[in-house]
Amino acid sequence: MVSTMDTLTIRTENKFRTLVTKQAYKKGEVMCAIPSENIMDKPNRYTVQIARDKHTHVGKLAALNHSCDPNVILDTENMLMVARRDIAKGEELFFFYPATEWEMNAPFICLCGATNCIHVVAGARFLPLSTLETQYLSPHIRELMIELLNNTELHLKNLQEA
Numbered sequence: 134m135v136s137t138m139d140t141l142t143i144r145t146e147n148k149f150r151t152l153v154t155k156q157a158y159k160k161g162e163v164m165c166a167i168p169s170e171n172i173m174d175k176p177n178r179y180t181v182q183i184a185r186d187k188h189t190h191v192g193k194l195a196a197l198n199h200s201c202d203p204n205v206i207l208d209t210e211n212m213l214m215v216a217r218r219d220i221a222k223g224e225e226l227f228f229f230y231p232a233t234e235w236e237m238n239a240p241f242i243c244l245c246g247a248t249n250c251i252h253v254v255a256g257a258r259f260l261p262l263s264t265l266e267t268q269y270l271s272p273h274i275r276e277l278m279i280e281l282l283n284n285t286e287l288h289l290k291n292l293q294e295a
């Protein structure tokens with residue numbers, strides 16, 4: 134059964150939560166469903182953005198930390214968590230927060246150490262397209278990004294014509 138999170142376990146150390154897998158996964162494998170019973174219109178630390186004005190309370194998955202080189206993808210189109218690469222039993226799971234979050238309510242500094250680290254994790258709207266292009270992005274993030282680029286172009290055009 135795809136929707137269970139039985140293979141995932143939350144570890145707490147010094148109040149810092151991590152999500153760890155009790156089994157290995159192959160790249161592309163579905164790991165669990167993303168909960169969607171509790172949808173709200175504003176983000177908080179337990180939500181993942183699934184559409185322009187929709188944030189779903191993700192339960193256990195709220196313990197997923199951010200990485201700029203993540204091992205899981207939150208596929209908000211199919212509401213599934215998928216392995217981004219082969220994952221070993223006991224590994225901590227991470228996803229790239231700006232892949233789903235347009236504007237986060239609690240930005241932070243990333244110290245993940247990846248060569249492509251974005252450092253300031255505040256949501257997709259604060260990242261250049263070249264950075265976002267290297268990651269899986271949810272459809273609503275693509276849409277909002279295109280909108281932002283179009284608005285900027287229009288603004289620049291208006292300035293030139295003024």
Ligand SMILES: [Zn+2]
Pocket residue numbers: 200201202243244245246247249250251252
């Ligand atoms: Zn990073």
